[in-house]
Amino acid sequence: MPTTTSQSNFAPDYLIYGWHIMWQKGLRRYALMPLLINLVLFSAGVVWVVQSAPEWVAAIMTMLPSYLQFLEWLLWPLLVITIILVFALSFTTLATIIAAPFNSLLAEQVVFRRSGLPPRAMTALGLLKELPRVLSRELQKLLYLLPRLLIVGLLALLLPVVGQVLWLLFSGWMMTIQYLDYPFDNQHISFRQMRRSLAQQRGKSLTFGLTIALLASLPLVNLLIMPVAVCGASALWVDHFHQPRYANSTPIK
Template sequence: MQIPIRSVGPAAAFLFLVQGLKLLNAPGLRRYVWFPILINVVLYSAGFWLASRYFTAAMHWLVPAWLDWLRWLLWPLFALLLLATAFFTFTLMTNLLGSPLYGRLTEQVRRLQASGQIAAPGSEHSALASLFSESRRLGYFALRALPLLALFLIPLINVIAPFLWMLFGAWSLSLDYMAYPLEARGLLFKEQRDVVRKRRLDMLAFGGAVMLGLAIPLLNIFIPPAAVIGATLYILEAERRGEAL
């Protein structure tokens, strides 16, 4: 499997996700792809059912009767808050449930990129160390997501809150999906964060592409495994160019 993208940078980072979508059904990869996609179908179907059933009730609960005169303004605000929370929660659950196969998917992409040859294994680290790295990453996201969500409730500031949330979402998604190929090289959370920080524009472009894909119904089912493939291809290309991680 030869990858046509031979550059890195913001534009190429976006294209790596597109390439990941094209390779979802590639021989040797599909066994690691379709079970996570099934998980996504179940989770998003459950989310859609819950939203359609309880959204109006949640809005009535969040907007008390004495604020009825402001309901026209508060409903869109609380709707954005609920959607942002649901987006973050379902993405987290999807990645958590699919993570055992995403690590294998990363390794298989490396092997296929080597034209079918078995790739040299990355540095080994214990399952406990990987679990610690995952917990650090989840804590990192939560500590920053909660204050950002609170900004939606502050007058005037809530005007820029959606833009800050989108930037945070792009950054978090890039860090989350780049973790799989970087962990395969023995890098834990702190080292992964350092790698991502060195390539801020690339990572925002890649994470923004992932976030856009996750916002599109039906396409969002295929985005998580495609993002794992795209992140792996990005790291492989950076290594091929001799860039230090």
């Protein structure tokens, strides 16, 4: 999609938009801290997963009942993909908790440039005052996602193929919740209302989140995905979730 005023009904287009605008003058400083946090955490995480993943896959394969051994050729790549996504989602979740205050500011600036909604006049003291609210919202997301993550994770282990498909879909929903929540929260829209709004446009919500989940599983790309996703989610929120919706967005200069 163009990087100025155009809207798109294909939600992953907004990640392309996010990639372009995060480098623009006035936004780079807001994107820098999430980038640094992601770089440190993923560098440590990649080393750990590369060393451990072969043992995990081999252990899981030994748990297969004998009558499913013929599916080994199919299950092996699915298990590898699942482990990569578990790693990507786990470290992305940790990184987003740490970077939440900075992501909130970044989302606010993108919304301002795309819609004209004025950002808060945020000082260092103001940021500290906002910290409990932002972290409380992150806790809400964790309490919502973790029980569901455990259930879907068990299904992914116990139900060959079907379980992995459910895991992929839930991974997309997790990423949708994580990133679209920033612009909702900045406007003090409740977590429950945010989920209701996302469910009303489930197609856009899920395709956006699935794209993020898949990109987060790619080496190097996962280092950049956080600020890109925040920027893309904020623009998607303005165009398709905010009321009133803006027919003509303000281009970023």
